[in-house]
Structures are given as structure tokens and as C-alpha cells.
Amino acid sequence: MSRSRLPLAAASLVSLTALVATGCSQSSSASDAKNSGDTPASAKAATGKKPAPFDQGKKIKVALVRQSGAGDYFEQWGSGAKAQAKALGIDLTVYDAQADNAKQATDLSAAINSGAEAIIVDHGFPSTIQPEIDKAVKKGIKVVVYDVETKNPGVVSTKQDDAGMANAVLDVMTKELGKKAEIGYVNVAGYAALDKRDTVWRKRVTENGWKQSFKVGKVTDSTATDNVPLVSAALTQHSGVAGIFAPYDELAKGTVLAVQNKKLAGKVKVFGADVSNADIQVITAKNSPWTATAGTDPSAVGAAVVRTTALELAGQLKTKSVEFPAVAITRDFLVSKKIQNLNQLRAALPALNLSKVSTADWIPNVAH
Helix, strand or coil, X not given: CCCCCXXXXXXXXXXXXXXXXXXXXXXXXXXXXXXXXXXXXXXXXXXXXXXXXXXXXXXXXXXXXXXXXXXXXXXXXXXXXXXXXXXXXXXXXXXXCCCCXXXXXXXXXXXXXXXXCEEEEECCCHXXXXXXXXXXXXXXXXXXXXXXXXXXXXXXXXXXXXXXXXHHHHHHHHHHHCCCCEEEEECCCCCHHHHHHHHHHHHHHHHHCCEEEEXXXXXXXXXXHHHHXXXXXXXXXXXXXXXXXXXXXXXXXXXXXXXXXXXXXXXXXXXXXXXXXXXXXHHHCCCCCEEEEEECCHHHHHHHHHHHHHHHHCCXXXXXXXXXXXXXXXXXXXXXXXXCCHXXXXXXXXXXXXXXXXXXCCCCEXXX
């Protein structure tokens, strides 16, 4: 989806609302990647002999139980997961609660009763879904979680390196703002990834002697839009702020709009986290205050989580924890390299490639 002809504010608002996934759908192809520069993935052929249960000539049933939010990060993550599932011959059923915690618990219960041999849980509140995760493990279903904290030793945990992500972008923020700057913070407690980024943030605030003038933020099904008035009000009360850290891309988009609405784009710098096609468009737009972000390639991560699940099903996964490294990405880098989408970013930053993570010679590895 191109927004090149839209003003930045309109472009950002489109990215918040137009990319909401459906409630429960059957994956059938990798064509869910949209026409936004993130082309459908192709698979590198496997060379090794398939192990059980992949050698039995039937599709393996796997459920993907998601708690996605607005924005194309989640859509691209899902596209990568679906492409890898198709390449493996996995029959992937996708459930998406879209910020409804009660529905995610219900979805997980439905997945348990669906006959799935494995369940992938993508985001969610542990207190809501832990009982269902425990039921799945007790029933003998393989469970792989992404960015969910769980104490069940039978669960495979996958996640971004959220501490590394926060440190990477805060290194840039420190260089841009120096010591003892007045800063703002936009974040929400209760999400595993955001809590880890918060831990790093609090440490860096102390180390740099920054004055945190405000903290606001909320996560909804329209996170960016709903955070604009919160950040705008905070900026009205604290006019001396030089930079704002918003460690989730939808929070960062809302922060960017608020800074622009207050006509502070030349004064207040925004530092975010995560990266997607829509994020790149916002970051590289003329006079954008979004100075830097850090992230992984969401499509590559989704594919790697599915490969991790396949290895667990085959009894070949040698760890219960898989972590995906993040890299810092600055506006100056994107503009200087004329990068407009993730395809171009992957070529410019090979560190985003996760093709060697959670793989084997029998797995057709989706190339990004």
C-alpha cells in the first residue's frame, strides 16, 4: 500500500487503521504480503530427508493464536509465518484477538480443541493465557510463544532481543541529545517486550542524567491515533522537551503526529523501536522528527518462529529459548541510502537476515 502521495499526517493515520487482521482465518499462501515493497517470499529448497511427523505425506496442523495490534509490522510478521508454513506443508490456522485479552484465551482454547499438533502464541498477557498454555502442554501439544513471558518449562520461548533493541536506539538518542537533556517517554506496562525495553530505559535515564518530564501511553486497537492527544497534552505542559522515546512503532507514530501537530518537528526528536514498511515511510518523510529506531525484520521473525515450531515438532530443537537480534536504524541512513521499504533495507542491512536461525537441511528456508 503506497502512501507516497499523502501528507505525512494522513499517511500515518492510514497506516494505523487500514492494516487490521481478520479474527480467524485459514492460511493458504504467501500472497498476504501487500504491495508495499515487501514482496512475497520465495523458499530455498530443502535437501535433507524429512523427519517425522513431516515425512508422512500429510499436512501438519498448527494453530497461530495472535494478539496483534494496528500497523503493518504485525501483518508482515504474519506474512512471513504463513509463507514459511506453506513451504513446510503446514496447515496453519490463524486466530487473532486484536487487543481483546478474553478473546485470546477463548481462541487458545479453540486451538487446543482443534486437533492442532502445535500452537504458536504471538503476544498476549501471561495472566490471561497462562492457564490455557498449561492445558495445551498437559495435553501433549507443542507450544511455542513469541514475546510472551511464561513459567511453564515445556514451552519454547522466542523473542526479539528487546534489551539490545532498546540499547541500540538509546545509543543514538544519547549521541543526539547528550547528557542532562529534558525528555519525554511514551510506553505502556504489562507487555513483555515493552517491559524489557522499559528496564533499559530507566537505566539509561539515570546514566545520562536526563530529566524525564512526562510519561504517557496506552495500547488499543488504534494505538497511534489514540496516543496523539496524550502526547500533545504532555508537550503543551512541557515545552522544553528535546527528545521522546516511544519504544513501539505504533506509539512512535502517534508521537510523531503529536510533535507535528504542535509544530515542534524542528525541536523535538522522536526515537522509536520496531521497523516496518509503514514505519520507513514515516521516518523518511520530509522533516520527520522520527530520528532513529531499532528492530528486526518482522517477516523474517515470523518465518523463524514457524521454523522453530517445526524443529520442536520433529524433536530436533536443542533449546527452549530462541532470541532474534535487533539493529539500530537511523533516519539519516535511510534517507542517504534512499531506502523506502523493507526489501531495500534488508539489502542494505544484512544483519536483518535470520535465514540461519532455527533451520535444518530438511526445512525449505523462506528467503526474504
